[in-house]
Amino acid sequence: MSERPPSRGERRKLRTRAALIEAAQEIYAQRGDLEVSIQQITEAADVGFGSFYNHFSSKAELLDAAIAEALEAHAAWLDGLLADVDDPAVVFATSMRLTGRLIRTRPRMARVLMSGKGALLSASYGHAAHARRDIEAAIAAGRFVTEDVGVALACTAGCLIATMHLCDVDPQASVDDIADQSVLNVLRMFGMEEAEARRIVALPLPVDEPPITSI
Amino acid sequence: MSERPPSRGERRKLRTRAALIEAAQEIYAQRGDLEVSIQQITEAADVGFGSFYNHFSSKAELLDAAIAEALEAHAAWLDGLLADVDDPAVVFATSMRLTGRLIRTRPRMARVLMSGKGALLSASYGHAAHARRDIEAAIAAGRFVTEDVGVALACTAGCLIATMHLCDVDPQASVDDIADQSVLNVLRMFGMEEAEARRIVALPLPVDEPPITSI
DNA sequence: ATTATCTATAGATCTATAGATAATGC
DNA sequence: ATTATCTATAGATCTATAGATAATGC
Numbered sequence: 001m002s003e004r005p006p007s008r009g010e011r012r013k014l015r016t017r018a019a020l021i022e023a024a025q026e027i028y029a030q031r032g033d034l035e036v037s038i039q040q041i042t043e044a045a046d047v048g049f050g051s052f053y054n055h056f057s058s059k060a061e062l063l064d065a066a067i068a069e070a071l072e073a074h075a076a077w078l079d080g081l082l083a084d085v086d087d088p089a090v091v092f093a094t095s096m097r098l099t100g101r102l103i104r105t106r107p108r109m110a111r112v113l114m115s116g117k118g119a120l121l122s123a124s125y126g127h128a129a130h131a132r133r134d135i136e137a138a139i140a141a142g143r144f145v146t147e148d149v150g151v152a153l154a155c156t157a158g159c160l161i162a163t164m165h166l167c168d169v170d171p172q173a174s175v176d177d178i179a180d181q182s183v184l185n186v187l188r189m190f191g192m193e194e195a196e197a198r199r200i201v202a203l204p205l206p207v208d209e210p211p212i213t214s215i
Numbered sequence: 216m217s218e219r220p221p222s223r224g225e226r227r228k229l230r231t232r233a234a235l236i237e238a239a240q241e242i243y244a245q246r247g248d249l250e251v252s253i254q255q256i257t258e259a260a261d262v263g264f265g266s267f268y269n270h271f272s273s274k275a276e277l278l279d280a281a282i283a284e285a286l287e288a289h290a291a292w293l294d295g296l297l298a299d300v301d302d303p304a305v306v307f308a309t310s311m312r313l314t315g316r317l318i319r320t321r322p323r324m325a326r327v328l329m330s331g332k333g334a335l336l337s338a339s340y341g342h343a344a345h346a347r348r349d350i351e352a353a354i355a356a357g358r359f360v361t362e363d364v365g366v367a368l369a370c371t372a373g374c375l376i377a378t379m380h381l382c383d384v385d386p387q388a389s390v391d392d393i394a395d396q397s398v399l400n401v402l403r404m405f406g407m408e409e410a411e412a413r414r415i416v417a418l419p420l421p422v423d424e425p426p427i428t429s430i
Numbered sequence: 431a432t433t434a435t436c437t438a439t440a441g442a443t444c445t446a447t448a449g450a451t452a453a454t455g456c
Numbered sequence: 457a458t459t460a461t462c463t464a465t466a467g468a469t470c471t472a473t474a475g476a477t478a479a480t481g482c
Contacts, residue, residue: 009480013434032332035250037470048436053472117247118330121380151378151396158377162369165336181366189404224454228460252444263462268446436477444469451462 017055019045024066029111034063067116070109071126074099078127081206088137089144089192093183093200095131096160098208100179103167105208114164120157131156138190145191152190159186232270234260239281244326249278282331285324286341289314293342296421303352304359304407308398308415310346311375313423315394318382320423329379335372346371353405360406367405374401 023045042049056062102110138144146152163182167173180201187197238260257264271277317325353359361367378397382388395416402412
């Protein structure tokens, strides 16, 4: 686990890789796919064409890396912001409120998470595992009721993505209200009583330092 | 509105078009995109390469048509099955139960709907408009409670897609149970009381004649 | 001296069209 | 005679690599 600080050369390599990933995320966020030539990607990244193959052996591999990077960065960001919150129901709801706001605060991240091959849907990656723990803790604490955690988690992710999509399509949308409304729906889905759900959705949010995407 | 029955030649043309659309749906369902050559598509459709351009001017256009066709066919199928059900809450819930089962009953249709560029999410196309009417009718009848129909509709679609995705990923999944569990969650989200929600989710389903996809 | 990046290019696609063939309509 | 389908191909990409250049490490 002890890692040597990266040398200048390693940093340069990481920078090139990060530039490629960032370009891929940007294109993917804008167009919903990566159906552009590798040359266009390297140009967007301001990197020599051949360098692409030093890091990835295909567009699909780059896309996977770009999505994984986004998932990790997002999960780490949420963890940092909510490290000192004890109530699992609040951690769960606040994570969802913050993620729902991404379309306003960090559109590229939002769009990568939204369409990332069902990334937010797959329970094993990124934040989904944390959300599952929060749900289970909230059930143990008697705050949530549900019969099947897997289905409940899927529904949560689905509500979140669909709500983000709703905001993304309509530039007039009041993102924060819609996000909170969606969280309220989900808390209701978990059998939480109305007053408590509303209290949680109205809590002040932690200060929003955007996540560090790349080097 | 009065339409002449298609001549033999028109039927032949429609058949070619349908073969292309069906091949596109199959490939899209299998791979999640249409990133294969037009030649591979025409081969899968058993159609001469050049014929492609008699019907579509690009892969993207074919994909749009393939998704639209799936949406329409699905909406028409549900309409047919549920034409004589009066209770909007039951129409709503049963549509969702049937759609959730698609991954078992018609996997190709299911996968096209699931990943169709957020097709199920866009309120204006296909079945979404019907679902909105059902929700509004259920609210008017005092059976559903929600503050924002748009958000509620998005959450519904999100739960549905995410649940289908869950079943699709896990071949062991008991699709019917998961679908019904998801619908139960959504009914709870709409403030329906537990007993009534469970009753609706346990109703017998209409006889399941698969929708007619193509000619 | 080593390692990564960059430039240039060969070879392999892939698209779109033009012209030939087959099916239908009268 | 008309219209759709099919076959063949020119021209335009696009990928992957080889060799040259630049940056780092010692």
